[in-house]
Amino acid sequence: MSVNVRLFAATWVAGSFLTTVSFGQVVEVRPAPQPGQQVPADPAILEDDEQSTTTDAFAGLRRVSELLGGEARGPGDEGRIAAISDLIMDGQGQPHYVLLSRGGLAGVGGDKIAVPFQVGTFIHNEDQNWHYQLNMTGDQLDQAPVLEEGSLAPLRDPNWVRVNRQFFKAEVIGDEAGTGDDSFLFRADALVGAEVRGQDEEDSIANVDDVILGPDFRATYVILGYGGVAGLGKNQVPVPFSMLQLDAEADDDRYELVVTVQTTKERLQSETAPTLDGNEERMLDPTFLDRVHEYFGVNPS
Structure with missing residues (x-):
């Protein structure tokens, strides 16, 4: 990050x-x-x-x-x-x-x-x-x-x-x-639910649905969600936490966080992207996680 x-x-x-x-x-x-x-x-x-x-x-x-x-x-x-x-x-x-x-x-x-x-x-x-x-x-x-x-x-x-x-x-x-x-x-609760910008994009391309922690409770993945209605039919794509970029913008007397993911909307929302398909237990499958890292070109840490 x-x-x-x-x-x-x-x-x-x-x-x-x-x-x-x-x-x-x-x-x-x-x-x-x-x-x-x-x-x-x-x-x-x-x-x-x-x-x-x-x-x-x-x-x-x-x-x-x-x-x-x-x-x-x-x-x-x-x-x-x-x-x-x-x-x-x-x-x-x-x-x-x-x-x-x-x-x-x-x-x-x-x-x-x-x-x-x-x-x-x-x-x-x-x-x-x-x-x-x-x-x-x-x-x-x-x-x-x-x-x-x-x-x-x-x-x-x-x-x-x-x-x-x-x-x-x-x-x-x-x-x-x-x-x-x-x-x-930053507050972990503030990251959950935040809108996420794509690489070189001004508009939101997804929301952070959750943050997945490793055995040492360090953030390892974020679950990005997009599409659907009222939470139904939403697509969820896990991305390595290291792909997030945190910037800050001044708003009156406070500073606020802007969340950006280092990929494009087309790449994130592609039909070939690794999705959870409603089963978060896939995050426990090493083969699936290897696919996530390979798809986004990020080496496992």
Whole structure:
């Protein structure tokens, strides 16, 4: 994914074609596990083996749409302590924060807390749902730094980021000044549903129906949909996440994201394009994924 601009302000707004973005620190995301292997915990951020970032390598598809709206849980019998409001990712699709909502109603109107991604664990439940496991109670989470009015602007403030990471006992990894290209952060929820421009085209040629995450929860594919009526009869084509380009446009006092895919409308909507045909489980088929990469001329990462 390429990011052509560096922004210095952001607000908590989502649009269809233009989507608000925000910026913060660079954090380390470890490589994807091999089959049957869990993501190893970073000893630099663990304390008495209390925190980890393990994932279930056999949990099937990891869709952003399925993670959001789930719950964060505390240890033991603590149960639900917050709602998962969003994932905050960088331009390479790596997750930096899990945005939690504490209080409010159904995750709306509560305090927004940016938990460094590696502090907790995403767990795939027996009921096929996801939850984010933390080793802290709700009362402890109430003491965490809060994003005032839900704004992501503090994520580009080195002092705020340092305090937030100290609270969660998570190391600051990367450029503390937040001035590198990797400091370009956006909300995963804002990408889902966004309109997408084609290469060298001004008009939308598709919408992002969902974002597919790898075993390390890095974005690997986006499902682009077009056609149909009210969601019926829609064609869905998966494209590698690396084919997306994020640019920014100023709109009054905020900066907003423009999503472009590096292909043409004719290529994306061709009858020969690899489509899901209503079966997202095709994303688990290596042969189908090879076809996707071959069709768009993108080497698997």
